[in-house]
Amino acid sequence: MPQHKALPRRGFLTRTAMLGGAVLAPGLVTACSRTQVGTGAPADDGELLAKLRRQGYVRIGFAGEAPYGFKDGNQLAGEAPTLHREIFSALGVGDMRPTLTDFGALIPGLLADRFDVVSAGMAITPERCAKVAFSEPEFVSPTALMVPKGNPKGLSDLKSVAAADITVGVLTAAVEATYAKGAGVADSSVKSLAKQQDGLDALVAGRIDAFALTGISLRWLAKTNTGALVDVLDPFVPLLNGKPQYSPGGAVFRPGATALRDAFNQELAKITGDPGHYVTLIGKYGFTEREVPPTTLRTTDLCAA
Numbered sequence: 001m002p003q004h005k006a007l008p009r010r011g012f013l014t015r016t017a018m019l020g021g022a023v024l025a026p027g028l029v030t031a032c033s034r035t036q037v038g039t040g041a042p043a044d045d046g047e048l049l050a051k052l053r054r055q056g057y058v059r060i061g062f063a064g065e066a067p068y069g070f071k072d073g074n075q076l077a078g079e080a081p082t083l084h085r086e087i088f089s090a091l092g093v094g095d096m097r098p099t100l101t102d103f104g105a106l107i108p109g110l111l112a113d114r115f116d117v118v119s120a121g122m123a124i125t126p127e128r129c130a131k132v133a134f135s136e137p138e139f140v141s142p143t144a145l146m147v148p149k150g151n152p153k154g155l156s157d158l159k160s161v162a163a164a165d166i167t168v169g170v171l172t173a174a175v176e177a178t179y180a181k182g183a184g185v186a187d188s189s190v191k192s193l194a195k196q197q198d199g200l201d202a203l204v205a206g207r208i209d210a211f212a213l214t215g216i217s218l219r220w221l222a223k224t225n226t227g228a229l230v231d232v233l234d235p236f237v238p239l240l241n242g243k244p245q246y247s248p249g250g251a252v253f254r255p256g257a258t259a260l261r262d263a264f265n266q267e268l269a270k271i272t273g274d275p276g277h278y279v280t281l282i283g284k285y286g287f288t289e290r291e292v293p294p295t296t297l298r299t300t301d302l303c304a305a
Helices: 047-055 079-090 103-111 158-164 176-182 196-204 215-223 258-272 275-285 299-304
Strands: 057-062 070-072 075-077 095-100 117-123 143-148 168-171 190-193 210-214 230-232 249-253
Touching: 047 057, 047 258, 057 079, 057 103, 075 079, 079 095, 079 117, 079 249, 079 258, 079 275, 103 117, 103 249, 143 158, 143 196, 143 215, 158 176, 158 210, 168 176, 168 196, 176 190, 176 210, 190 196, 196 210, 196 215, 196 230, 210 215, 215 230, 249 258, 258 275
Parallel strands: 057 095, 057 117, 168 190, 168 210
Antiparallel strands: 070 075, 117 249, 143 210, 143 230
16 A cells, blocks of 8 residues: 555654664563563463463453444444454454453553453553553554534644643543643643543533544544534644654553564554455444555654654
8 A cells, every 4th residue: 555545644754653673662571581570471482372372362451442442232342352353363362351441541450460452542652662562553543623513712733722722631541631732732721531422521511622532533433422513623643842643553462472462463464464454344443544554654663752
């Protein structure tokens, strides 16, 4: 797929994002260790994947955030679980056992060995890379604003929020809080919300003036709240320290689970390398070829940005 199709309205990739390489998260256990420090989980010189194959299931942590990972009736659904189900099946692990938790509790739960992988479309950031090991990007998605119908404040991006001195909602522990601060929005003007629906409800009730999230999430939220008097504005690329933030997301593993992460990446590359298959798998959740990450966008660079 031509790379210019993968990142509409995102400008050009940063110079570092054009480099290749494999990610090595800080704090990896040594090869001679048999368990991960603090969890007792298997040290991953291949042991963890072997264990998952023997038991026939992998424990999945998700946060109930559509369209990334959520329950549809009794079924685990969304972008991440759908991709991960195909990947783990290819790795010989046929079942996924989900644990629902708040978004901000996903990384602590992973590190505490409550689950083996986070399937939540979590954004890859240097701060998170210091704690956990990310897969290569599963998707790219720029940021957008949801606003009251008609966009009465005349907003366009987070800089316009800062200039208007109004209140913007973000999900607790999500990257949009950092983006807002980088755009000059005062801490007192950023309201944290536990769930996507809380953001739309707060907007409709007038408790916030805008809700910031990835454009694909906001479009899904508007679609599932037919009749809500809101608009989703055109996506934009936030800047942090002058660098564009493309909001790529991926699967999350414990720092020592590099062998499992690497096996996962091999199967993920087969999916992202076939845009038609990618869209067949997760198109129903609003993902298109525009969300396919280019091969030049690497986790090792995102973690070092």
